[in-house]
Amino acid sequence: MDRGKVVSNALHAQQLGKRYGAHWALRNCNIQLPRGCIAGLVGNNGAGKTTLLHLAAGLLRPSTGSIEMLGTPSHNMAMLLPHIGFVAQECSLYRQFTVSETLIAGRKLNPAWDESLARSLVDRFKLPLKQTIGKLSGGQQALVAIIMALAKDPELLLLDEPFSNIDPLAKHEIGKVIMELAFERSLTILISSHVLADLEALCDYLIILAASQVRLADSIEHIMEQHKLLIGPSESFDAIATAYPVIQASHTGRQSTVLLRTDEAVSHPAWEQQDLALETVVLAYLATQESSWEAHASSILPSFQKEVFS
């Protein structure tokens, strides 16, 4: 394989899987994240997002396949550690440390520690230096954890649900800080959330996980080019369904709504192409998986999400 190409990936997973007993937390995972991209990892709770991030951070060993970060296998943590910033969902700070002591620990533990960045972010968010971590609000704790990861000056930043438990204002502020640094330092970022709305503006790449498998991993630009939402008469649905791959379809009376995935331009006189939102695509992928996985799920989904497989 072309070596240059391998190294240009910030993350490269091949047939990656993680099994706990009989349960696969993640399987058949193939992803190549280009350097410099900001990737969103979406999926329902329990879909395997945290497992993937822990594998990427070297906290878990793969059961199958491999995962390379910045061209180095993730189990080679000694080499990778200084280059990866990881913020776990349950932010892993010492609760008895003050903010100030936490920063000192960061400085002593990380060779490339950026003290001025850490200080400026602590000032910006008005974090109380003398307060212990345990007494900070959930949002403030998340901020400290993110500041610690950023001040390591990593090449790759892994954020597991950074926006849960924090108020909308802090969410927005964190988003701004991360985007600023992404711009200034060409960081690669992988950030998970079960709320697409939190990610859409931040990301240019998207990974959709459902039931422990990657359903889609692509640049958002290509996802939006490739997927087409059409409305037309049910009688000619078969003609469309045989010509193009159908991701999701719903039928109400004489009318059908269909989501296609094709690079070709779709033109059929009776079918009208609709404006498509990224959320529609994501929901379709999450829903298709669920109904084949858990049959009763389809009965509680809105009508558009009840799919008919062609």
Add this chain to the structure above:
Amino acid sequence: MIEFHLEKRTGVAPYMQLVQQVKQALRLGLLKPGDQLPTVREVVSKIAINPNTVFKAYRELEHEGLVESRPGLGTFVQKSLANSSDPDLQEALRHELRRWLYKAFEAGLESEDITALFADTLRQLQKGDKPSLT
């Protein structure tokens, strides 16, 4: 200078929101030829948006000939979209539109119904359906 904002859950892609906001400002005369658009850095640190998305929006505007990027200096407005038609005619149209909107509100339509009706009618017209003037 224009200040961007982002609406979540509108279904409109973030880059398209930026494009539309610039065009809207050009139409309303809030942006004029020679005006500078905010730098990517400024937009990113104001509205928490992916830098590539801002680049993409600016590229799109440049492609349409509305702005010009001058390396090392920034992105500048090149063309206005302000309607150059007769101001009296514009005022007359606005007056008619107001009356129509008033009728629509009277009939119990909400803003969203009106927007949908307007967009649908406009689409029909653009597809070449003859306007039925009765």
